[in-house]
Amino acid sequence: MENKLEKIVSWAKRRGFVMPSSEIYGGISGIYDFGPYGVALKNNLKKLWWKKFVEERDDIVGIESAILMNKKVWQASGHEKGFHDS
Secondary structure, three states, X not given: XXXXXXXXXXXXXXXXXXXXXXXXXXXXXXXXXXOHHHHHHHHHHHHHHHHHHHHOOOOOOOXXXXXXXXXXXXXXXXXXXXXXXO
């Protein structure tokens, strides 16, 4: 499995889908930036997902919110008790 993943990542880097983040400064292991084709692919997938799961449903309302939130939001949603970073 590792060999297949390495081949996919290598292909994606050669073709301009992704590139190692901060590569010229030594990079960060496992973190990638999107190249031109990667951005286009990501945007197309996001549009398709949004259409299927938001626009085509009457019982869903789409929102986009910040990742950084007041601690009370994480407490109210149960994330603080249910998830532990270790």
